[in-house]
Amino acid sequence: MKIAIISDTHCGIRNSSDIMMKYQERFYSEVFFPYLLENGITKILHLGDYYDNRKFINFKALEHNRKIFLEKLREYKIHMDIIPGNHDVFYKNTNDLNALKELLGHYMAEVRIIEKPTVVQYDNTNIALVPWINQENEEESYKFLQTCKADIVGAHLELEGFEMQAGIPCTDGMSTDLFKRFDMVLTGHFHSKSSKGNIHYLGCQMEFFWSDAHEPKYFHVLDTDTRELTPVLNPITLFQRLYYDDTVEKAEYKYRTGKLPDLTGKFVKVVVVNKSNPKLFDYWLDRIQSKQIHELKIAENFEEFVGASVDDEKVSVETTEELLNSYIEAVDTPLERDRIKQMIHELMIEAQTLEIV
Numbered sequence: 001m002k003i004a005i006i007s008d009t010h011c012g013i014r015n016s017s018d019i020m021m022k023y024q025e026r027f028y029s030e031v032f033f034p035y036l037l038e039n040g041i042t043k044i045l046h047l048g049d050y051y052d053n054r055k056f057i058n059f060k061a062l063e064h065n066r067k068i069f070l071e072k073l074r075e076y077k078i079h080m081d082i083i084p085g086n087h088d089v090f091y092k093n094t095n096d097l098n099a100l101k102e103l104l105g106h107y108m109a110e111v112r113i114i115e116k117p118t119v120v121q122y123d124n125t126n127i128a129l130v131p132w133i134n135q136e137n138e139e140e141s142y143k144f145l146q147t148c149k150a151d152i153v154g155a156h157l158e159l160e161g162f163e164m165q166a167g168i169p170c171t172d173g174m175s176t177d178l179f180k181r182f183d184m185v186l187t188g189h190f191h192s193k194s195s196k197g198n199i200h201y202l203g204c205q206m207e208f209f210w211s212d213a214h215e216p217k218y219f220h221v222l223d224t225d226t227r228e229l230t231p232v233l234n235p236i237t238l239f240q241r242l243y244y245d246d247t248v249e250k251a252e253y254k255y256r257t258g259k260l261p262d263l264t265g266k267f268v269k270v271v272v273v274n275k276s277n278p279k280l281f282d283y284w285l286d287r288i289q290s291k292q293i294h295e296l297k298i299a300e301n302f303e304e305f306v307g308a309s310v311d312d313e314k315v316s317v318e319t320t321e322e323l324l325n326s327y328i329e330a331v332d333t334p335l336e337r338d339r340i341k342q343m344i345h346e347l348m349i350e351a352q353t354l355e356i357v
Contacts, residue, residue, distance in 0.1 A: 127154050206234060
């Protein structure tokens with residue numbers, strides 16, 4: 001039996017932006033469901049964060065998701081098991097009030113919501129499914145993980161030592177000790193794909209923020225007979241970072257007539273490395289803006305604003321978060337830098353969910 005595994009789909013993300021909804025629709029209609037139909041896969045396991053906002057979701061996003069995903073489950077006779085993630089639950093200390101239970105009621109024949117730690121048998125393989133662990137269910141979840149009879153875990157975990165996104169490690173999550181006895185642990189929550197030993201963060205399937213740019217996104221297929229986990233690339237991207245440096249060889253040709261990547265319908269960020277020819281730079285920007293892009297941002301080096309206590313050579317301006325992280329690394333401070341980075345990351349993610357694209 002083959003199971004398609006997805007997580008962190010975040011219906012309604014970025015304030016239910018039309019751009020994001022169209023992008024999600026393209027993933028489902030052009031990549032995900034065609035693969036499932038072509039390969040005869042009729043089972044989906046969703047590892048949490050189906051919805052984005054813990055407090056509310058608008059009707060437009062709900063209708064859109066129903067048409068592009070839930071109705072397709074019914075049409076294609078595909079069944080999905082799903083566990084709540086932290087974005088699916090209203091309160092932080094309990095999973096009892098969750099969006100899955102309240103909003104998926106009309107699709108209970110197609111969707112089974114696993115609200116408590118449960119072992120589910122998929123053909124000859126037992127998978128221990130563990131919803132988001134919080135204050136209320138922590139003891140129950142830990143006991144379940146110590147005693148359940150399963151070789152594989154499917155969960156929504158916040159584990160210490162894994163990257164929340166590229167270059168940003170989690171420093172105060174759960175220990176991995178509970179999971180050593182399992183052959184394989186598959187988890188959602190962190191959007192970057194990474195693996196250490198038997199634990200695999202599968203990452204999100206789509207690009208939602210600039211932190212996702214140029215990081216390949218996959219959904220996965222688990223073969224319960226062979227235990228093989230196959231990543232399937234989502235080739236549709238939304239963010240494109242470009243670099244400008246007119247000191248390189250043949251810069252005039254490159255920026256005036258050289259081929260641009262496919263930028264149609266994308267957010268574009270130009271990182272200025274060296275700019276000695278403003279006319280050439282403006283001409284290149286005109287070329288970029290003619291490609292029907294969603295938005296153009298320009299990141300230039302503002303070294304004059306760097307304090308005297310900072311080692312300038314360590315400061316990167318590639319992205320906003322990388323700038324902040326490199327600044328934290330460069331500042332002479334006795335504070336714990338990784339903890340500061342994690343706090344900055346959490347604040348940025350919270351701010352981005354309020355941004356209208």
